[in-house]
Amino acid sequence: MWEFLIPLLAATVQSGTPILYATLGEMMTEKGGVLNLGVEGMMSVAALAAFWTSLTTGSPWLGFIAGGVAGMGMGALHGFVCISCLGNQVVSGLAITILGLGLTNFFGVPFVGLPAPGFNPFDFPILSQIPVLGEIFFKHDMLVYISFVVPVLFWFFFRRTSLGMHVTATGEMPQAAGAAGLKPRVLRYFAVVGGGFLIGLGGAYLSLAYTHLWTNGLSGGRGWIAVALVIFAFWRPGRAVVGAYLFGGVMAFQLRLQAMGTNLPSSLLLMLPYVLTILVLILSAWRGRRIDAPAALGTNIEPEG
Amino acid sequence: MFKIIKREEPWKWGALVILLGALLFSLAVSALLLVGQGKDVFEGLNILWQGSFGHLWALEGALLKAIPLFLCSLGVAVAFRMQIWNIGAEGQFALGAIGATWMALSFPDLPAVILMPLMFIMAFILGGTWALIPAILKLKLRVNEIISTLMLNYIAILLLDYLVFGVWKDPTSFGFPMTSEFSSNAIIHGIGGSKVHWGLLFCFVVGVGLWAFMRFTRLGYELQASGEGARVAKYAKIRYGMLVMFVMCLSGGFAGWAGCVETSAVLNRLQPSLMVGYGYTAIVVAWLARLEPLNIAFASFLLAALRVGVENLQLELQIPAAYGSILEGLILLSVLAGQFFLTYKLEPKRSQVK
Amino acid sequence: MKKMLKLFVAFAAMALLLSLVACGEAPQEKKAEEPAVEKAEAPKEESKNIKAGFVYVSPVGDAGYSYAHDLGRKAVDALDYTTTAFVESVPEGADSERVIRNMARKGFDIIFTTSFGYMDPTIKVAKEFPEVDFMHCSGFKKAENVNNYFGRIYQSRYLTGMVSGAMTKTNKLGYVAAFPIPEVIRGINAFALGAREVNPDAEIRVVWTKTWYDPALEKDAAKSLLDAGCDVIAQHQDSPAPQEAAQEAGAYSVGYNSDMSSFAPKAHLTSAIWNWGPMYVKMIEQVKNGTWKGDQSMWWSMQDGVVDIAPMGPMVPEDVKAKVNARKAELKSGKDTIFAGPIKNQKGEVVIAEGTTAPDGDLLGMTWFVEGVVGTTE
Numbered sequence A: 001m002w003e004f005l006i007p008l009l010a011a012t013v014q015s016g017t018p019i020l021y022a023t024l025g026e027m028m029t030e031k032g033g034v035l036n037l038g039v040e041g042m043m044s045v046a047a048l049a050a051f052w053t054s055l056t057t058g059s060p061w062l063g064f065i066a067g068g069v070a071g072m073g074m075g076a077l078h079g080f081v082c083i084s085c086l087g088n089q090v091v092s093g094l095a096i097t098i099l100g101l102g103l104t105n106f107f108g109v110p111f112v113g114l115p116a117p118g119f120n121p122f123d124f125p126i127l128s129q130i131p132v133l134g135e136i137f138f139k140h141d142m143l144v145y146i147s148f149v150v151p152v153l154f155w156f157f158f159r160r161t162s163l164g165m166h167v168t169a170t171g172e173m174p175q176a177a178g179a180a181g182l183k184p185r186v187l188r189y190f191a192v193v194g195g196g197f198l199i200g201l202g203g204a205y206l207s208l209a210y211t212h213l214w215t216n217g218l219s220g221g222r223g224w225i226a227v228a229l230v231i232f233a234f235w236r237p238g239r240a241v242v243g244a245y246l247f248g249g250v251m252a253f254q255l256r257l258q259a260m261g262t263n264l265p266s267s268l269l270l271m272l273p274y275v276l277t278i279l280v281l282i283l284s285a286w287r288g289r290r291i292d293a294p295a296a297l298g299t300n301i302e303p304e305g
Numbered sequence B: 001m002f003k004i005i006k007r008e009e010p011w012k013w014g015a016l017v018i019l020l021g022a023l024l025f026s027l028a029v030s031a032l033l034l035v036g037q038g039k040d041v042f043e044g045l046n047i048l049w050q051g052s053f054g055h056l057w058a059l060e061g062a063l064l065k066a067i068p069l070f071l072c073s074l075g076v077a078v079a080f081r082m083q084i085w086n087i088g089a090e091g092q093f094a095l096g097a098i099g100a101t102w103m104a105l106s107f108p109d110l111p112a113v114i115l116m117p118l119m120f121i122m123a124f125i126l127g128g129t130w131a132l133i134p135a136i137l138k139l140k141l142r143v144n145e146i147i148s149t150l151m152l153n154y155i156a157i158l159l160l161d162y163l164v165f166g167v168w169k170d171p172t173s174f175g176f177p178m179t180s181e182f183s184s185n186a187i188i189h190g191i192g193g194s195k196v197h198w199g200l201l202f203c204f205v206v207g208v209g210l211w212a213f214m215r216f217t218r219l220g221y222e223l224q225a226s227g228e229g230a231r232v233a234k235y236a237k238i239r240y241g242m243l244v245m246f247v248m249c250l251s252g253g254f255a256g257w258a259g260c261v262e263t264s265a266v267l268n269r270l271q272p273s274l275m276v277g278y279g280y281t282a283i284v285v286a287w288l289a290r291l292e293p294l295n296i297a298f299a300s301f302l303l304a305a306l307r308v309g310v311e312n313l314q315l316e317l318q319i320p321a322a323y324g325s326i327l328e329g330l331i332l333l334s335v336l337a338g339q340f341f342l343t344y345k346l347e348p349k350r351s352q353v354k
Numbered sequence C: 001m002k003k004m005l006k007l008f009v010a011f012a013a014m015a016l017l018l019s020l021v022a023c024g025e026a027p028q029e030k031k032a033e034e035p036a037v038e039k040a041e042a043p044k045e046e047s048k049n050i051k052a053g054f055v056y057v058s059p060v061g062d063a064g065y066s067y068a069h070d071l072g073r074k075a076v077d078a079l080d081y082t083t084t085a086f087v088e089s090v091p092e093g094a095d096s097e098r099v100i101r102n103m104a105r106k107g108f109d110i111i112f113t114t115s116f117g118y119m120d121p122t123i124k125v126a127k128e129f130p131e132v133d134f135m136h137c138s139g140f141k142k143a144e145n146v147n148n149y150f151g152r153i154y155q156s157r158y159l160t161g162m163v164s165g166a167m168t169k170t171n172k173l174g175y176v177a178a179f180p181i182p183e184v185i186r187g188i189n190a191f192a193l194g195a196r197e198v199n200p201d202a203e204i205r206v207v208w209t210k211t212w213y214d215p216a217l218e219k220d221a222a223k224s225l226l227d228a229g230c231d232v233i234a235q236h237q238d239s240p241a242p243q244e245a246a247q248e249a250g251a252y253s254v255g256y257n258s259d260m261s262s263f264a265p266k267a268h269l270t271s272a273i274w275n276w277g278p279m280y281v282k283m284i285e286q287v288k289n290g291t292w293k294g295d296q297s298m299w300w301s302m303q304d305g306v307v308d309i310a311p312m313g314p315m316v317p318e319d320v321k322a323k324v325n326a327r328k329a330e331l332k333s334g335k336d337t338i339f340a341g342p343i344k345n346q347k348g349e350v351v352i353a354e355g356t357t358a359p360d361g362d363l364l365g366m367t368w369f370v371e372g373v374v375g376t377t378e
Helices: A002-031 A039-057 A061-083 A091-109 A133-137 A142-160 A162-172 A172-178 A184-210 A222-232 A236-257 A266-286 B014-036 B043-055 B056-081 B091-105 B112-141 B145-165 B201-217 B218-224 B228-238 B238-269 B278-288 B293-317 B323-338 C002-022 C028-033 C065-077 C094-105 C118-129 C152-166 C182-198 C215-227 C241-248 C279-291 C318-332 C360-364
Strands: B002-006 B344-348 C050-055 C082-087 C108-111 C134-137 C146-151 C173-176 C203-208 C230-235 C252-257 C270-273 C295-299 C306-311 C351-353
Touching: A002 A133, A002 A162, A002 A184, A002 A222, A002 A236, A002 C215, A039 A061, A039 A091, A039 A184, A039 C118, A061 A091, A061 A184, A061 B323, A091 B278, A091 B323, A091 C230, A142 A162, A142 A184, A142 A236, A162 A172, A162 A184, A172 A184, A184 A222, A184 C215, A222 A236, A222 A266, A222 B056, A222 B145, A222 C295, A236 A266, A236 C203, A236 C215, A266 B112, A266 B145, B014 B043, B014 B323, B014 C230, B043 B056, B043 B293, B056 B091, B056 B238, B056 B278, B056 B293, B056 C094, B091 B145, B091 B238, B091 B278, B112 B238, B145 C279, B201 B218, B201 B293, B228 C173, B238 B278, B238 C094, B278 B293, B278 B323, B293 B323, B293 C082, B293 C094, B293 C146, C028 C252, C050 C065, C050 C094, C065 C252, C065 C270, C065 C279, C082 C094, C094 C108, C094 C118, C108 C182, C108 C279, C118 C134, C118 C146, C152 C173, C152 C182, C152 C230, C152 C252, C152 C270, C152 C306, C152 C318, C173 C215, C173 C318, C182 C203, C182 C230, C182 C360, C203 C215, C215 C230, C215 C241, C230 C241, C241 C252
Parallel strands: C050 C082, C050 C108, C108 C134, C134 C146, C146 C295, C173 C203, C173 C230, C230 C252, C252 C270
Antiparallel strands: B002 B344, C270 C306
């Protein structure tokens, strides 16, 4: 039983990591009041940018940062369309996804099938010796370890820094925030670009750590899962971690079921992650709490006169 | 630098100007990509044009692609008007195809006069149901429809795979995932001698039907007039919930019809390669068309022609296939950005004379 | 008023289009004006210049299936009397029909459609263009001007199975596979037969990813097999991700489509590879000489040079290499006994009787697993 469970949980952590980065990024954007459906496209572009940078400079760390920067760029584009031009946020996000996937596959052609320097798993000193927990959490690559810290930083930023609280205020009541002397539009840009950075890191993870390759379709729908998980997480980082690992776990689980020789049809097994996402959303609502979405999420701020 | 002023009334011809401007802008930016690949820009644009509009067969190809796109877009538009973000057209398309296939495989010998309507009805039912699920989830449990419709897309495709690899697999297909070929009664044939099939007429009927519904019925008029569901419901004396369900059912039904038409007329059987992303492109089309049926006809043809033209670019200049997506994305983004000017205008900030 | 105008315009445009379309297509002379990027065109058979077109289902740069076909195209292109062009990422179905028809219209002499799903479209277009030759890969339909062709990659799989069976210590071999279609199932079976010939205790476990191309998922799938105790990972997928997973876990791996050793030098035992070049060139020569014949099912083998295995890695001991090379030589000489009976299925029933060899038809439609394979074919 343990022989099955421990590797499964370890795989869960790895599988959930890119989703965690992306979910936190989307969460940041949404806390500012902007809905971003472009995560899938952004992760894709970031994965390519990270890969290319690592390949040309030889440094995976530069690649990691490059992924974040690419995410910032795409985020800024989305921000421009929604914040400055007041475009519909839902459609803009979709357009970003289409554009992002197109850019990725267009520019990525010469890079398919090339290996690039990336991050490799290693045993975290001391902590990896802990029985069970060490196996599950501390035998991964550096980016996973960073992802353990990011939710904490996220919480700290939003709960303990004034900038974070200003962003939250913008997401709830932009007009009031404006009246109080804040600059809601600027804060929204910050949220979109900052969130884009995190999303980009998630994409970079895919091409630098999860695999050391770049190919078409690397993001594999994870961007969409991230958007769903933000809702599941009630816009809180702690629950985002739960959600990301839950999702990663289901993906890993159905594969392992197959590897063990089950007779269940694989098409049905592959549906599990998506069914789970819907169940998760249903359960979130079922608990009766009002969904604590930022009140101004999805609406645009009209310019003053 | 610039002052933003709200227009007293929306810019009349603005929509068209913006669309054209967006097209030009996107073509220009993507032309830069051609340059980056070392190709001649004008040659590229010419090939694009030739491939989209330059020949009769190009127009034919565009028409063929426009048909399912049109139907899906109609569905998307109907839902978007009520601010119900139905991203699930792709999955509803698949369910419609499944519904049509079910009828075609179960009753191959029924005369076409009976079988065809049966296929369309079942396609509508299954597609509509697939859209109804997220609608109910939204109403009863406040589940965000963007996510639920999206997840159902993935599930629908896997369902199609499951059927086609399993119980519906053609015994004579050497184990390949496809259903048997439909009987002639279940196939929508071409008009005259051409490849364009009667689905085109169907589109016309549905399009006009929807337009008439929106124009001449009370419910339709209110749907058309406003974007906020609750207000519409109050006017039409229908509960908001019923309205949502009705709209989503319609939305999914249209996409389902698209699936039915494509399976019957073009593929003549059900196989996984049916799914080429019409459901997602439909969102682009619907938005470009500002959610109106007539415009959707033009917009779906335009985007279909674009796709076909890009293929020509691939063949002649070996440009990667993703070029089309870049164009689509750019067009949509620039239209979105440009629509700013429909409600606002910029005036240089001079002295405060007003 | 504006609405009525729009309605009228739409109606008129529609009527115009309908009538144009219903009256049939414009005559073929429109062909001449397209910009000739490549060299000259000239009419059909007697032409000095042969135009060969290729249609791919995935991007060429995938280091996988389409990449292998494209290498074949490059071999054709290298001849001095040929011009080639390709279109990639063409979805099967209506899009492919249009692309193939376009190529035929543009005066290509021979068109290679390289994915199973292009079968019906190829046949349809071939009917309209009887002077064009068509080669459809991995299908089963043919016509007067259409051949279907494929390669007996299962022969390579058999050999890679032998290597894997010899190298495994846990006796569990993992196989990351895309879709349960006959060619994949056949490959798994051949792999299993090869492995069990050198190691009767070997067990082959299969995980389906339902995608040709999702590196992260493929890596996950490989990992799940590794966690289940497999120490050799083989694949019928286009990305090298499973190779990476194997190397990270200290296990061995077998690649596909091309030599994947650069991705996992410590793990990579060998790969089952395609080599379409020589046969493609042969087809072109036949077209040039006017000896090309349609209506055939061509299933090229190791003897034709179309399938092979990548050089075996340094970790493979010499005696294993010798055994495998001996078998390879046999296959190269045309002696194929891979699917010779008695062969049992997963339930233990004898499906291929002793003394018989499965005919090609059975192989092409194979949907059952041989004994020793753990997993469903769905």
